Amino acid sequence: MTMKKALLGLALAAAALPLSAQQKPVYLDASKPIEERVEDALSRLTLEEKVKLTHAQSKFSSAGVPRLGIPDVWTDDGPHGIRPDVLWDEWEQAGCTNDSCVAFPALTCLAATWNPEMSLLYGQSIGEEARYRNKSVLLGPGVNIYRTPLNGRNFEYMGEDPYLAGKMVVPYIRGVQQNGVAACVKHFALNNHEVNRHNTNVIVDDRALYEIYLPAFKMAVQEGGAWSIMGAYNLYKGQHLCHNQYTLNDILKGEWGFDGVVVSDWGGTHDTRQAIANGLDMEFGSWTNGLSNGASNAYDNYYLANPYLKLIREGKVGTKELDDKVRRILRLIFRTVMNPDRPWGSMLSPEHYEAARRIGEEGIVLLQNKGNVLPIDLDRAKKIVVVGENAVKMMTVGGGSSSLKVQRELSPLDGIRQRVAGKAKVVYARGYVGDASGEYNGVVTGQNLKDDRTPEELIAEAVKEAQDADYVIFIGGLNKSNGQDCEDSDREGLGLSYGQDTVISALAKANKNLIVVNISGNAIAMPWVNEVPAIVQDWYLGSEAGSALAAILMGDVNPSGKLPFTFPVKLEDCPAHSLGEYTGKRSKDIIDIKYNESIFVGYRWADKQKKVKPLFPFGHGLSYTTFEYGKPVADSKTMQADGTLTVKVTVKNVGSREGQEVVQMYISDKKSSLPRPVKELKGFRKIKLAPGESKEVVFTIDKEALSFFDDAQHAWVAEPGKFEAIIAASAADIKGVVPFELK
Template sequence: MTTRILIYAWVGAFTLGTLYVNAQTKKHQPVDAKIDAVIKKLTLEEKIKMLHANSKFGSAGVERLGIPGLMTDDGPLGVREDVKENWSSANLTTDSATFFPNGSALAATWNPSLAYRYGHDIGEEARARKKYIILAPAFNICRTPLCGRTYEYFSEDPFLNSRLAVQSVKGIQSQNIAACIKHFAVNNQEFERGRVNAEVDERTLQEIYLPAFKAAVTEANAWTIMSAYNKLRGVYCAENAYLLNDLLKKQWGFKGIVISDWGGTHSTVAAANDGLDLEMGSFGAYDNYFFANPLLDSVKAGKVSLKTIDEKVHRILWVMYHTSMSENPSPGKINTPQHVTTAYDIAAESIVLLKNDKQLLPLNTSHIKSIAVIGDNATRTFHLGGFGAGVKVRYEVTALAGLKSRLNNKVKITYAQGYKGVYKPMRKNVPNEPDKQDTTLLNEAVTNAKSADLAIVFIGGNREYESEGHDRKDLSLPFHEQELVDAVTAANANTIVVFVGGAPYDLSKIKKNNHTIVWSWYNGQENGNALADVLVGKVNPSGRMPFTFPAELKDSPAHALNAYPGENLSVEYKEGLMVGYRWFDTKKIEPLYCFGYGLSYTNYQYQSITIAKKAYKAGENIAAVIKLKNTGKFAGKETIQLYVSKANSMVERPAKELKAFKKVMIRPGETANVALSVPVKDLAYFDTKTSGWVVEPGKYTLLAGGSSGDIKVTGNITVVN
């Protein structure tokens, strides 16, 4: 075949990176000159002390030269409370913060402007707390629905992740606070995360697992990045020269600090020479860290050059000049009404309506006089819990409190716990006690449901069940929740199921047997108010799923191919590019809920797609306008999703890939003409032979709709030489 191809030598990824570095160097020359002058005044011992932790979240400065230490703190749910050396609370009265919705909730909004507001507000709060590096956002690809940190990450799609990551980083750094994007790279499971080796082919790495990191660096200029715990191709990420030196620093032009995950460093010489800049850890004896006395000895022995040390110090000072030593910084703000509004808006736009067959929603309070609210998640809070970082909040509105607030005295509300949401982790060589249904709680729930006009059952996970540090064993509902739903539904035909979680679960029986299902998240401190406003119709639900729900776990690609959790501490990414909806659409496997799925209280009619012209060349942008009408009775926000497909490609491709999206408000009866743009370069695949990006000429199909499984209008274009 003699088909010519367009090789994007911009000029190649390396050249682009070089141009970026040169531009940035020129731009920051005055700062660089200041830094060089400071470095000349530092002793070797002072330099080494700047390269490792000296407290749980801090590293040392140099007092005699007026160089402050660097203070970091956890995100991504909000600025973490201060802790002691044993990780217990410092019991301060000055370290509260706003609790923002979890990562997959933010992704479910499909709204980059909310991602910017989230970043701006968390950055403003970090500055008020004098935490100059915020360890957020986290956006590893959701490869398996079982991953314990799926709730913390964004989505299964690199494009959606990229758009949200860029805006989050820009928002954070607008406050002269460094965003620490994480975890670099392919940290897709918690099982054996500290030792597991990920074997990923280069094209998959470049097209699926790196794009959001690359965008956060090259578009948003992220100032810090955290290396992952795991290995990539046999080398720990904290000492992986290909990731840290070749890709990140040389090709992408990253100027900031590579920070280890806490306890994620495994060597001195290799880590120092291969790209790590700052070692952080969880426990004391800081002088014994790899980058402490052992690094000092390695420099004196000639195993690590002074030039390498100076480069690391330069990077740290560069970040300081943008954060703690920046000129005219704002003082920061915390727990403001504006921050609360942001938390509310994210929560309100994240909630997904999964089913509404009986039209019980929005609630018609003129016909409903009593509601039985049932379930542990109706009164549970989510700002703390599990192994991951939490937030000390001044308040968190529970679902029950939100309903009572919004319904006032219009409706009689009763509450029954229904189940105990107590997570019992498996302990090695110690069998768990038999997990039994609490019949007293179940019977109380059924009694309440029978006597009410309507029942709302709140089930799902919680911050202990979905947590950093462990993966779930399967997709089943925890805490005997299915039995509770079945019993309440049998007692009251008007039962609404509200599921609270941050990752896919097996909802197949509920989808089959229940007519009304709502998906919520660990949705920040305004959780209850936002959810209540959706249920009563003040807010039309506009959340769309950021990942695919498999009908069965074995349908999910990593599990279908027996490629999770790996063998002998190594996991091969056998599915390659076919992650999430790419797998389901290409293999024609019907999921329980597809990527991008979500219903509304209104209806949107997609009428047409108009493409500006039929043929496009390299360097151009494909311009498309999707026409749709709100044919229902409610104003609502619709997320128009534009996918691209290439038939008869010379390389393997998924059936379709997301390339653009836009969320718009449309009033009842109104028609919207939504313009979307796709750069031709975004049609490229990564060619492992040339290590460059290639746009294949030929026919492409643009597919627009409300989800990956609900394509409404299509059009064709041709890419020409």
């Protein structure tokens, strides 16, 4: 036997042995550092296999490498629940019977809890559901800034303040990823409205970019350790944000050191060479239907598929960028589906429903409570009238890619009925007809909400029932239909649709104990605000919507939510509409939208307007008890540039109920070389206090909290001078001020 044949025989014999009996490749050895595994796997890949890793093979998956035992990557739409499966190559439902989920509250509600512990619970719970369904990447959460109340997708985001959004997104990411599922933070960046989202070129100054629109993403990467980021549809500096040199290469991967994967939004890729060079790693959704575009497999014609391979083979581009993309994708795979310590996850568990309810309860905001109409006194209530379509309409279906197929959804009406059963009679009147439909992407609610009565007839019925009621609860607001809170569409105005204002005013005349519950992910106009004693901001609360709302209304839970964005009186009070640019008209051409308001978004703008007050300020939220703030004090009157300053304040519950208060700290720079907001949120703590109990809240101020972005230097700067630490219960409710100086 020749030496060559002997070696061949040994090789064949080794190949016949089980893998455990062979010398395992490093990439399979989980005891090795991930970077060693990445390099080992990379060295074994062919050019064709590398390219296949960078683009989709189905609606929601990209190919692995079967030859090397590297599995596919499966993504799933979040961020409020695990979306049902669709067919391999179509948007139609796959028809599975095991892909229903628990719907968690929308992220506006999560932000309104102002509680990082709730965010961690949210991430852990939704991550367990994603892991149980064996998803590699959860397409969420979203942290785009609330610039205009018309944005149809605001309900998926975390409000107007970058610090609040950043501090709330970090625990969510950690909670998801401890399940071996990657969080995919979106939409990076400047995705602040939906109409013309594919062809809006945002023009924004560097100060606003770095101070307002980027910080939450930066925290997601550097504090949350996000394993993936999704690019936005719109453009910045004339380049689409799914392959943008400035945001992806210069900032995300350069300045921030992001080592994860950049995923395109579905249909967000437009050019092969830009996709190669400008930071995109994985391309999804470039065809609507992969089987009907003139090729047997249209996924091979994606921008990062055969066109990429052709450029490499022709020597027109190199493989340096490809290897970087593949390293990132392999790193993602080893962190998720090839992580041997990945837990099993769970689905539809009692604990997940409990988490959804708790988050909903903490996020509901009591906006107004004149005469202490709330909580409802069940000892004297004999008849409670509930009015409004949103009391019965399912809200988990619709709204775009966050639409879900739930195992169950408890409506507000049913939640109230269950809570007061045997104590009071609950009567329902429709009041108005909004959108009677109930279907999105093949998921059907099964509700029949059709009602042919005239608006006058509906109001008359509601008023008649309200006249002898002990309490009237109007449950309305927005819904998840086009033109409301919905992806790919924006609202036409700040006001409520379907004639709801008329219904509310009529009910206010009929009964003094009127409670208005607004379900929305956006601010609304309230021309009836002075006619209504109690107003509750309720959000989209998911599977436990009814139980969470009922607990607040009946006083089982003391409301503790605070607004994550400002409610303006009218649209013109919003700087994006009074100073900046916004278009609600569809266009096929690239449209420039200028953010002329710069850094003055939300309460930063409201603070400048001495004569124009918001309807409800950022950070506002009432309680059924009363909190008394002591005088805040600092441990020093000066702060060295390389040190910190501690501010303390004591808060006491002087009411008769246990409650939670969000203590907010803002920083004011009294003199700066560049314009600065009157104040900026730089700290918050949520504390629980029993009646009569006091707690000391401590904030630590560092140089970063005092800094602004100097666009001339392209650097963060903290200028020596006088500052104030402002302790507040909202942006408009100042409790104490501590002056200090930065040396």
